[in-house]
Amino acid sequence: MKDKLPIGYYLKNADRLLTEGINHIHREMGITRTDWQILNSIHENDKIDLQKIAELLTAFADKETISNAISALEKRHLIVGNQFLSLTETGKKLFETCLQKQKAFRQKSMEGLTQEEYVQTISFLEKLIDNLK
Numbered sequence: 001m002k003d004k005l006p007i008g009y010y011l012k013n014a015d016r017l018l019t020e021g022i023n024h025i026h027r028e029m030g031i032t033r034t035d036w037q038i039l040n041s042i043h044e045n046d047k048i049d050l051q052k053i054a055e056l057l058t059a060f061a062d063k064e065t066i067s068n069a070i071s072a073l074e075k076r077h078l079i080v081g082n083q084f085l086s087l088t089e090t091g092k093k094l095f096e097t098c099l100q101k102q103k104a105f106r107q108k109s110m111e112g113l114t115q116e117e118y119v120q121t122i123s124f125l126e127k128l129i130d131n132l133k
Contacts, residue, residue, distance in 0.1 A: 007128075018109065025101045029094060034061045034069045039078065039087065039095045047084040 026036055034057070041056050042048055050070070054063050061069070073079045078091035087095060110118065 021105050021109070022102060025098060025105060029098045029101070031094070031098070032069065034065055035073060036098065037061075038066070038069055038073060038085075039091060039098075042079060042085050042087050042091075043095055047081070047086050049084050053085070 023033065026033055031039070037057050037060055038053060041053050045052070050067075053070070054066055057066055070079070070085070073091070076090075077088055078094060079085050080088055
């Protein structure tokens with residue numbers, strides 16, 4: 001372990017690379033991370049009201065950011081609805097294309113890793129986080 005850097009370096013570097021990769025996909029698709037989270041929330045919940053989206057995304061964005069993103073998605077005809085939001089056909093196509101690109105990226109990030117290594121890493125990180133709380 002003498003030639004290894006502190007764990008923070010690896011955590012920070014992995015987080016940066018994962019975030020950059022996903023952000024690149026979002027830019028390529030013409031959406032932001034908040035846009036994606038809204039589209040995904042609508043997809044996961046079929047129809048969802050504004051209150052529920054705000055609750056789901058509070059850790060990622062404030063209400064104004066969410067409201068602005070929803071307005072932008074409506075103007076692009078990706079989502080529709082007054083009380084409840086749903087994906088339009090165009091929104092469904094964009095969502096599916098983006099999801100497939102994200103799946104390919106995740107698959108690439110896991111190349112050469114076994115399921116056991118993945119589970120051990122998650123377990124390790126959970127313990128590390130618990131220790132630091």
